[in-house]
Amino acid sequence: MRGADYLIKRTGAALLTVFVAITLNFVLFRAVPGNAITALRCLHCTKQFKASLQEELGLNKPMLQQYTIYLGNLTQGDLGTSLVDRRPVWQNLKTPILNTLPMLAVATIVSVVIGVAAGVMSAWRRGTRVDRINTWTALSFYAMPTQWIGLMIVFYVALRFGFPVAGIRDPTLGILGEPSTWTVINDRIRHLILPALTLGIGLYGEYALIVRSSMLETLGEDYVLTARAKGLKNLRIVYRHGLRNAMLPLVTLIALSFGYILAGAIVIEEVFSYPGIGLATIDAIDRRDYPVLQGAFLLLTLTVIFFNFVADLLYFKLDPRVTA
């Protein structure tokens, strides 16, 4: 069966990469001099406190032993303990992750929809003013630092139109009794929408350009001429022969650019003070809370690997030419 072979190979490769990523993650964060405790910034940490913390967290043990312990802990879902609040890392990250997910989803959908629309329109009307405007707009947004887009949106849109710029919920909700589900959802959406849209705007440019050039490439293929010769109308050709073929690179691009999406999410959450995993990461950076950082990045890396894996599978499914 065409599928099984490929699936096995790809899963194996992904698992190997996961293992390498875990190891790299471990090595990176252990490479910090003074084993992280010394760099820790907290107000009440005396020297003795830090020393006992070191002992407690097993940071005095030899590296290899630490590594084995780390792996063992991972299999039990233990990502370590925060240096700042002494809670398990997972506890610190769970809610932020849940906050980020819907925002990311909306952002990705927005960027893909706008990107595809812009790209197809541009390719269809290649060389015209529409094309030029589209392309330069996409390029411009792609060139703008994501955090700057965020700042501009907060400054010129959010404050002016009364959008919330911090947190995920209105703190006054629920003071005067149990808020209805609708109010809660509405509130969440209001907090989520600007960060998501901003992230989407920052991301769409790349997709638009890729879709455009992919579509142009496709529209120049011989089978498009054949379709035209067969008497198909333009729009039908674009839909039946053009899109399907041009979208292939986009699908993999989206999956592969997940790292880029996450990076953008980190800064957007900082700008909007949106309590997701991005903000948690930045806080951890500021406080040099290495276990949390390590845990966060492990999760992020694993997600990226997962999406790369999905991209491989998707491409395999969509393009009949790809063989094991």
Add this chain to the structure above:
Amino acid sequence: MTMEAIPPIGGEVAAPVASNRARRGPVRKLLTGDRQALVGAVVLALFVAIAIAAPLLSPYSPTAKVGAVYERPSSAHWLGLDDGGIDMLTILIWGARVSLLVGFAASFMAMLIGGTVGILSGYMGGKTDTVLMRITDYFLVIPDVPLMIVVAAIWGQSLFNIVVIIAVIYWTSTARLIRAQVKSVREQVYVKRARSLGAGNTRLIMKHVLPQVTPLLIANTVLTVATAIFAETYIAFLGLGDPSQVSWGKLIQNSLTGGAIFSDAWWAIVPPGICVTLVILACTMVGQSMEDAMNPRLKVGHLSVHRFRLRSLPREPGGD
């Protein structure tokens, strides 16, 4: 945080019958009227000039507090003051130095590493190729942001370290590109070598390969400058930049931490981002034009909204 290599914008509309116009080298194309490339080059040159002439151009000192926090723009201070009372225009001009320096240095370093790996890999082939490509793959797996954090923690937050980090993250795409080019050039070179009488020295052949690869390398480097500057703003925003240097990235971060938003100080928020965007766009225009000049995408689309036109028969040409 991989800002992917800028995707191609696509070439111009052209006739399917190949014109006899000679293929122009990328530099010639730059100078002889590809408008996009020209505009980009001019903008870039302008920023570089400003950066170099910073001490001459800036109205004030970049460290001197000359007024109140977030003072509004006036005739004395065209872009007002920042959260430290420093003249915004001055600090913007000096920021150009840092940002452009990091951009060019990181890109240059990435070009050196990536170019070398690419050439060796593409030319040697076989085991060398496999090993080098494996190494490249592993470099891709290294997560960007943790690397930045760790390097900042281990070796401190200096400009040099930032340049190194960026180069380390981005050399791989250059390597891949150059490798592909070298592989295709290698075929031609081997054919030539087979026909010549003398035994070619590897170095001699490098003399054949290098000229063919250099234009692409340069174009790619220009594009990487854009990516590097983008990366620098990111690193600065995470608070991992060089604290003693002010770059545009740092200015953007300052506008957040300094509360520019709530002080309604647009002059602290808008200008650094515009500068970054303009420089990145300029690099993209130049780099993309160069790449297009080398791989002209003359593929005509078979579909268009517009139809072919009808016209009347020409009058009889020539005499008879």
Add this chain to the structure above:
Amino acid sequence: MTEAILKVKDLHVWFDLLEGELHAVQGVNFELELGERLGLVGESGCGKTTTILAVMGLLPANASVAGSVFLNGEDILKDGERSVAPHRWKDIAMVFQGAMNAFNPVKRVGDQIAEPMELHGTARGRAARGRVGDLLELVGIPGSRADRFPHEFSGGMRQRAAIAMALACGPKVLLADEPTTALDVMVQAQILELLVGLTEELGLALVFVTHDLPVVAQTCGRAAVMYAGRIAEEGATADLYHDARHPYTRLLFSATPDLHGKEKIISIPGAPPRLDRVIIGCPFQPRCDRAFAPCPTITPRTVAVAERHVAACHLNEVPAER
């Protein structure tokens, strides 16, 4: 003499360039009857592909066209795209150069053959599938292959499938653009045999574009030689071989084939003229071995040198003018 099914009259095609205009086809005339096979030969860039694309109106947006294409007496180019589109595939179909990409790689071959059938109402659903199978058998491919993807076919089979697809809606005129280039000699021979057989069996008219002369000699009763966007000579293939009335034709047909390459390389020193400038006089004159006084300045007319044999060369003009 039977009425010509296809008659191309004074066909001109221009392409807009960034600077100026390319006059790719400069007044082409030819006729074709049912059952006839016409070879259209010339070096690359001479305009032969553009000519047949123009016949079906398959030109890009930067092209402009003048002249007429009479299909069964009706000028289908009269209103441009609007008047030519209804005839596509139903009346005239094309077999493209390099069937490698003529098929969409992500769709099954059978579906792509059925596509025009459904579109033009030739057959639908199960009837269409049946017809697809029949067509494939006709060109020598097992019908079960219809569900495969193009990359699963060999080069020769793909070309056959392309021919099957061209015949899907029962056209009367077939335009083949270098259908056997890039195929190896054995496969080439099979495809040629197939084309000849089909056109005879189905009574089709075939225009066969190629730069490969022996192929033309094998398959086409008549041939037109194109140079610089014009027809240099047209007539029965045998006549062109033995009684060429244009120096270019003579040089072409007597050029020594390259023994090492698969392609018969036409090697006449020099290069064709640029078509983005007005050409004064005979376009072939710079490379011609028989050029004389009028050639550089006066454009040669196309004159009849024998029955159904025309050439555009001053050498054929009435002797008194020399």
